[in-house]
Amino acid sequence: MKTAIITGASTGIGKSIAKLFLDKGYNVVINSANASNLESTQKELGHADRLASVAGDISHASVGKQLVETAVSRFGKVDVVINNAGIFQPKPFLEVEEKDLDRFLEINLKGTFFNSQAAVRQMLQQGGGAIINIGTVLVDHAIDGFPATAPISSKGGVHALTRQLAAEFGRNNIRVNAIAPGIIRSPLQAKTGVADADSLAGLHLLNRIGETQDVAELALYLAESNFVTGEIINLDGGHVAGHRIS
Structure with missing residues (x-):
């Protein structure tokens, strides 16, 4: 039985990943900075014998250490870490202040960095493991009209x-x-600030937006494949591959 740590798992993508991994028989440790949401999600997901939680802001290195310690103490090891916790907010470049950039760097980059560091220390002792980070297609495919230099930089x-x-x-x-x-x-x-996500479907060749389950299924594949590494996989309905002419 494998054990997975999933950050930012109280809602959205992280919650879907946690559910799928539990359904597939994994032990799971979930995290969120929102303790109340995390508690509700833990109750909703069930599987009390295979599910643990650690509340805390992942930008603090101590939280990553606590996640690994919890996984090892409850389930004996850390096979998979999914660095899903992150924030994203558009803001025009000339309006970005130092505090704005610091916030994205601390949560998105620093959180991923030090959570991975804690995991790698444990994985070296075990003889292996898998880390899956969550990025964005906007790193390689910028969009005029959606100013988000700070989060995209992170x-x-x-x-x-x-x-x-x-x-x-x-x-x-x-x-x-x-x-x-x-x-x-x-x-x-x-x-x-996107009230109707479906209005953005035209950005994708498939002319629809993705679902959290789509991300969860790819995360599961990457967790279990033994010969894929160093890849940034676009899960974007063709967003980066090409454009539609309406």
């Missing part, structure tokens, strides 16, 4: 970190990949 760091970790620890049987979603139906859309 996610660009996540993409770079993914490949570097894959190179550094491949010989230790630690696989590191990233999923770069397009527009996914989740609570994040409302938080970024």
Whole structure:
């Protein structure tokens, strides 16, 4: 039985990933900065014998350590870490203040960095594992009219970190990949000011937006594949591949 740690798992993509991994028989440790949401999600997901939770802001390195310690103490090991916790908010470049950039770098990049560091220490002792980061297609395919330089810069760091970790620890049987979603139906859309996520379907060749289940299924594949590493996989309905002419 394998054990997975999933950050940002109280809602949206993270919650869907946690549900699928539980359904597939994994032990799961979920995290969220919102303790109340996390408690509700833990009750909703059930599987009390295979599910643990750690509330805390992932930008603090101590939270990553606590997640690994919880996984090891409850379930004996850490096979998979999914760095899903993150924030995203559009703001014109000339209006971005230092505090804005710091916030994205601390949660998106620093959180992923130090959570991965805690996991790698454990995986080296075990003889391997898998890390899956969540990036964005906007790193490689910018959109005029959607100014988000600060969060995209932090996610660009996540993409770079993914490949570097894959190179550094491949010989230790630690696989590191990233999923770069397009527009996914989740609570994040409302938080970024998008009232109708389906209105953005035209950005994708498939002319629809993605679902959180789509991300969960790719995360499961990456968790279980033993020969994929160093990849940034676009999960975007064709957003990066081409354009539609309406």
